[in-house]
Structures are given as structure tokens and as C-alpha cells.
Amino acid sequence: MNNKLDTDILGMITSILCAIHCLVVPIIALMGSFVGHHFEFHIFFDLAFVSLSSILIYFSFIKKTTSSGTKLIAYVGLGLIVLSFIPLPGLFISSIVGGALLAWAHYRNYINRFRRTLSK
Numbered sequence: 001m002n003n004k005l006d007t008d009i010l011g012m013i014t015s016i017l018c019a020i021h022c023l024v025v026p027i028i029a030l031m032g033s034f035v036g037h038h039f040e041f042h043i044f045f046d047l048a049f050v051s052l053s054s055i056l057i058y059f060s061f062i063k064k065t066t067s068s069g070t071k072l073i074a075y076v077g078l079g080l081i082v083l084s085f086i087p088l089p090g091l092f093i094s095s096i097v098g099g100a101l102l103a104w105a106h107y108r109n110y111i112n113r114f115r116r117t118l119s120k
Contacts, residue, residue, distance in 0.1 A: 007064075008113070011056040011106035018049040018081065019099030026092055046085070046095075053078055053102060060109055070108045077101030 061074045080098030084091050 006110070007056050007060040008106045008110035011053070011060050012103050012110070014049065014052055014056065015077070015099045015103035015106060018053065019096050019103070021045060021049065022084065022092060022095035022099060050078075050081055053081065056106075057102075060106060064113065065109050067109070067112060070105050070112070073101055073108070074105035077105060 057074050057078060061071050065071055077098045077100075080094040080101065084093075084095035084098065
């Protein structure tokens with residue numbers, strides 16, 4: 001595209017990292033109490049992912065996208081990630097699905113912008 005930082009590529013990377021993080025944290029927590037005492041700081045990573053995702057959604061979808069379907073996928077993905085903060089059993093799966101949806105929305109947005117650039 002250009003030499004500027006592409007928020008969709010950064011969004012895809014962070015969304016995939018978010019989904020991996022949300023998948024691995026419960027597995028590590030199940031490994032034993034020795035990890036649990038030192039692993040309580042992961043909430044800061046969660047908040048960092050949500051904050052960064054919100055910023056990237058603003059610059060990628062609110063400012064650049066005209067596709068309402070892609071925007072809806074992004075908003076549902078972010079909503080699922082925020083929903084996972086509710087401490088209910090099994091709700092961590094919503095963060096994994098939310099991260100995957102955000103990555104897909106960024107991918108769709110990137111491809112759509114690339115196609116528009118080629119057609120000009």
C-alpha cells in the first residue's frame with residue numbers, strides 16, 4: 001500500500017496474538033498453583049489488548065471502512081472480548097472467538113482497501 005503503518009496489518013497481528021493469549025492463559029493456569037500466584041498480572045495484558053484493539057478499530061474501521069458488514073464483524077469481535085471479562089465459567093472462549101473475528105475483519109478490510117487501490 002504505502003510506507004505508513006498499516007493499522008489493518010497491525011490489527012491482524014494483535015488480534016491473532018490476543019486469541020493465542022486467551023487460549024494459552026487457561027492452560028497455564030491449570031498447570032498448577034505455583035503458576036497461579038505469579039500469573040495474576042495477566043489482567044494487564046488483557047486490558048492492553050482491549051485498549052489497543054479499540055484504537056485500531058477506530059483507525060481501521062471508523063475512519064477507513066465503508067463496509068457495514070466488516071464493521072459489524074469488528075464490533076462483535078470486540079464485544080466478545082469485552083464480554084470475556086465477566087468471570088463466568090467457559091466465557092474465556094468468547095475472547096478466543098472475538099480475537100479471531102477481529103483478525104478476520106482486519107483481513108477483510110485490508111483486502112477491500114487493496115482491491116480499491118488496484119481499481120483506481
